[in-house]
Amino acid sequence: MILAPVFYILVHFVTSILPQNAIVASSTKPKIQLNKRYIYLSFDDGPLKGTSNCIDVCLNEHTPATFFEVGIHQAKSALTKKLSYRILYNDSIFVLGNHSYTHANSEYLYFYHNPKMAFNDFLRAKRRLSFRNNIVRLPGNNAWNTANVKYASNLVKPLVHKLDSAGFNIIGWDVEWKFNI
Numbered sequence: 691m692i693l694a695p696v697f698y699i700l701v702h703f704v705t706s707i708l709p710q711n712a713i714v715a716s717s718t719k720p721k722i723q724l725n726k727r728y729i730y731l732s733f734d735d736g737p738l739k740g741t742s743n744c745i746d747v748c749l750n751e752h753t754p755a756t757f758f759e760v761g762i763h764q765a766k767s768a769l770t771k772k773l774s775y776r777i778l779y780n781d782s783i784f785v786l787g788n789h790s791y792t793h794a795n796s797e798y799l800y801f802y803h804n805p806k807m808a809f810n811d812f813l814r815a816k817r818r819l820s821f822r823n824n825i826v827r828l829p830g831n832n833a834w835n836t837a838n839v840k841y842a843s844n845l846v847k848p849l850v851h852k853l854d855s856a857g858f859n860i861i862g863w864d865v866e867w868k869f870n871i
């Protein structure tokens with residue numbers, strides 16, 4: 691099933707910026723200035739047709755971004771595979787992050803009530819998309835689990851523990867922008 695593209699603008703203040711610094715591609719990693727605030731852009735749920743525009747705009751504007759991508763979307767066509775490779779190989783400016791294989795098939799309660807199955811879904815996405823990091827974003831749920839930021843609802847805590855034990859960092863978001871055509 692194809693999910694509507696959702697674009698997240700992730701904003702996080704300097705007090706907890708350090709763990710997120712890891713999600714910025716190494717060559718574009720800013721020097722952190724404690725008196726400034728930083729905005730981290732992330733785009734979720736691709737690769738889909740609209741992902742191409744996001745890639746083009748960010749490349750043209752030299753704007754780093756993280757793309758949290760879904761395995762079934764990447765596997766769908768030659769175009770979506772190509773889009774994921776464009777993100778992966780532009781690693782001086784982009785980070786490709788794991789947003790699960792199925793996006794829970796939009797059955798979030800079932801997904802999170804079966805943490806072993808959900809965990810395996812992330813592993814399947816990892817095999818499919820060849821991520822170069824262990825950064826994940828949970829589908830349909832805003833949870834955090836990094837060295838310095840921890841937030842998870844009771845629903846997702848069993849999955850968060852599994853991902854944490856396997857060395858994954860979970861990145862949520864602070865501000866969400868939904869673009870409706």
Ligand SMILES: [Zn+2]
Nearest residue numbers: 734735829830
């Ligand atoms: Zn999503």
